[in-house]
Amino acid sequence: MKIMEMFFPRPRLAAALLGILTTLIVLYLLNTSNKDVYINILEPGTYRNNDKNIKFEIFFDIKNFHYILNARKCENNTKINALIIVTSYFGNVETRSAMRRAFSEEDLKQINLKRVFLLGVAPSDQYTRQVSVQNENKRFGDIIQGNFIEAYRNLTYKHVMGLRWAAQNCFNVDFIIKMDDDTVVNVEQLPKLLKSLKTPKSQNFIAGYVLRNMLAIREPANKWYVTQDEYSLPMYPTFVSGWFYITNPNTAEKIYKLSQITKYFWIDDTFVSGILAQKLKVKHYDISKYYAEHSEYMECCLDDIRSKNLNCDVLVGPNGGNNNLFYEFNNAVGICNLHLCKNRTKPLKETCVAKKFVHLGRGKPQVHNYKLH
Numbered sequence: 001m002k003i004m005e006m007f008f009p010r011p012r013l014a015a016a017l018l019g020i021l022t023t024l025i026v027l028y029l030l031n032t033s034n035k036d037v038y039i040n041i042l043e044p045g046t047y048r049n050n051d052k053n054i055k056f057e058i059f060f061d062i063k064n065f066h067y068i069l070n071a072r073k074c075e076n077n078t079k080i081n082a083l084i085i086v087t088s089y090f091g092n093v094e095t096r097s098a099m100r101r102a103f104s105e106e107d108l109k110q111i112n113l114k115r116v117f118l119l120g121v122a123p124s125d126q127y128t129r130q131v132s133v134q135n136e137n138k139r140f141g142d143i144i145q146g147n148f149i150e151a152y153r154n155l156t157y158k159h160v161m162g163l164r165w166a167a168q169n170c171f172n173v174d175f176i177i178k179m180d181d182d183t184v185v186n187v188e189q190l191p192k193l194l195k196s197l198k199t200p201k202s203q204n205f206i207a208g209y210v211l212r213n214m215l216a217i218r219e220p221a222n223k224w225y226v227t228q229d230e231y232s233l234p235m236y237p238t239f240v241s242g243w244f245y246i247t248n249p250n251t252a253e254k255i256y257k258l259s260q261i262t263k264y265f266w267i268d269d270t271f272v273s274g275i276l277a278q279k280l281k282v283k284h285y286d287i288s289k290y291y292a293e294h295s296e297y298m299e300c301c302l303d304d305i306r307s308k309n310l311n312c313d314v315l316v317g318p319n320g321g322n323n324n325l326f327y328e329f330n331n332a333v334g335i336c337n338l339h340l341c342k343n344r345t346k347p348l349k350e351t352c353v354a355k356k357f358v359h360l361g362r363g364k365p366q367v368h369n370y371k372l373h
């Protein structure tokens with residue numbers, strides 16, 4: 001005490017100052033040590049973030065998440081430009097087969113691409129058994145299956161699982177392409193499209209069909225009906241369509257990690273490329289000029305190539321329920337990719353008179369010709 005008094009004539013004030021200083025140091029340390037810390041697991045539960053003393057829920061409500069089937073990883077010494085992750089329903093054997101028929105693993109390798117399919121489990125599927133999917137993976141080595149039940153409202157699990165797998169197993173690729181198995185893509189034109197993006201390697205980005213100012217739908221009868229509890233704001237942040245988008249492993253890693261400490265939302269593209277991307281300040285690039293919004297456009301393009309040798313100016317579109325369209329389309333555009341087609345004088349969307357099948361309830365469906373939009 002004597003010595004203390006020698007240096008600090010007013011010990012109470014000194015103690016108070018020391019206390020304040022200690023508090024400031026502790027606060028500073030807590031603040032800095034807590035930057036970008038995420039729990040790197042997918043198991044569900046409530047976790048305590050020690051530094052901040054905040055509890056948060058891990059969104060995966062699946063017990064002991066694990067891969068039931070795992071695809072061949074990217075080899076370290078093979079240069080892959082882009083990994084394509086395809087969300088695919090367990091029972092869509094035919095669709096996967098059409099995609100492999102259009103481009104085998106070898107064919108894709110030639111243009112520095114690799115493809116894997118993302119599946120859940122469907123124990124009660126009428127036509128497809130787990131053992132046949134197992135055999136499919138034995139043969140092709142391109143299936144990633146998580147232990148969650150296939151369901152519309154579980155698509156976010158599947159989507160995040162794909163980004164996680166890509167970031168962890170193919171971190172050397174330049175790009176990750178996410179698409180659905182009912183999306184048709186002109187595969188041979190992908191390298192050119194990727195090259196045209198000109199995104200710096202370190203940048204976090206998502207390129208796709210950008211959707212802005214989309215309102216959350218509050219009509220219970222609507223397929224996209226969302227309760228206040230699920231999503232409380234009236235409008236979604238800017239996001240891209242999950243049909244087809246392009247990102248990179250850096251972005252994918254940040255997204256899947258953040259997804260684990262963010263409240264689950266079942267509309268997967270809105271969640272991943274909107275809600276999470278917004279928090280991470282991921283930049284959106286709009287490449288919607290390459291998309292056809294209706295499958296009729298794709299059919300139209302196909303007809304024009306076959307009958308008029310006209311080039312197809314869209315690269316991405318829906319298959320409209322035709323499982324084989326991916327194959328047919330890529331087969332047809334192959335000719336144009338060899339520069340053997342004529343350029344269009346008018347864009348497809350201005351000239352397409354599509355066939356629309358209108359089912360009138362009785363008898364055969366009638367074919368109506370109509371001009372889109």
Ligand SMILES: *[C@@H]1O[C@H](CO)[C@@H](O)[C@H](O)[C@H]1NC(C)=O
Nearest residue numbers: 073074075076077169171172
């Ligand atoms: C590829 O590289 C990573 C990191 O450098 C390493 O952990 C992994 O074992 C390698 N894989 C193979 C198949 O060599």
Ligand SMILES: *[C@@H]1O[C@H](CO)[C@@H](O)[C@H](O)[C@H]1NC(C)=O
Nearest residue numbers: 062147148149150151153154
């Ligand atoms: C989603 O998957 C989980 C885990 O398998 C399952 O318990 C749940 O019922 C699934 N959701 C729906 C809507 O089927």
Ligand SMILES: *[C@@H]1O[C@H](CO)[C@@H](O)[C@H](O)[C@H]1NC(C)=O
Nearest residue numbers: 311313339340341342343344
């Ligand atoms: C078609 O258009 C592309 C650019 O859009 C051009 O490079 C090419 O030369 C054109 N081909 C013909 C046959 O006019």
